[in-house]
Amino acid sequence: MQPASSATPAGQRDLDDLVADLQHSPLQPLAAHWLDLFRRRQAVPSRSDLDPLQFPHLLKSAWLFSAEETGDFRVRLCGEQFADWYGFNPTGKTFRDICTPAVLPLLQAFARRVIDTPCIILQRVESKMPGWNEPAGFYRIGLPVAGRQGDVSHLVGATLFDTRYYNGLGAESSQIRHEACYRLVPARRAADEKPATMALPLF
Structure with a gap:
């Protein structure tokens, strides 16, 4: 039996698994760009390192959040799909400004x-939307970003909304149906253990 200290906990993945896990996902170019920067720098990329031209087809779904001293997060940049989702442009607003009370803790925990x-x-x-009987599903990825002082104070990412459910009201509630956490420090694997590839079906 493999010792507990060297096993990969459920839901946790090695960084080398990320691009393969996103093989058929529109999120892959952003992840691949971040990984390239991380490996060249041997550190978390800074905001100035990011090149949007490396993931042009994802810009409408991309975002950049910053951690606030209050413990909340602020939307620094976001694509136009967020205006469709919320009914307004949330750039400059905090999570508390834009999220319903049922959704706020989930999004804050993700970013934190x-x-x-x-x-x-x-x-x-999966989010329950006002006026809809079935939940709306979407994917999101969050990647750490260093601030001007070198501390990890931002995160960049993208959210793929199920556009059938745009209504400008936001969600009443949300539940995580799938989550994978990719460590920046590789886990030890047994010599004969092969990484499992995850199936990430779209909507």
């Missing part, structure tokens, strides 16, 4: 974990 660990988190979330 990406920054504090730091790690990359991939989630599939």
Whole structure:
């Protein structure tokens, strides 16, 4: 039996698994760009390192959040799909400004974990929308970003919304249906253990 200290906990993945896990996902170019920067720098990339031209088809779904001293997060940049989702442009607003009370803790926990660990988190979330009987599903990925002082104080990512459910009201509630956390420090594997490839079905 493999010792507990060298096993990979459920839901946790090695960084080398990320691009393969996103093989058929529109999120892959952003993840691949971040990984290239991370490996060349041997450190978490800074905001100035990021090149949007490396993931042009994802810009409408991309975002950049910063951690605030209050413990909340602020939307620094976001694509136009967020205006469709919320009914307004949330750039410059905090999570408390834009999220319903049922959704706020989930989004804050997602952002806080990406920054504090730091790690990359991939989630599939289902949200109950006002006026709809079935939940809306979407994917999001969050990747840590260093600030001007070199501290990890931002996260960049993208959210793929199920566009059938745009209504400009936001979600009443959300549940995580799938989550994978990619450590920046590789886990030890048994010599004969092969990484499992995850199936990430779209909507």
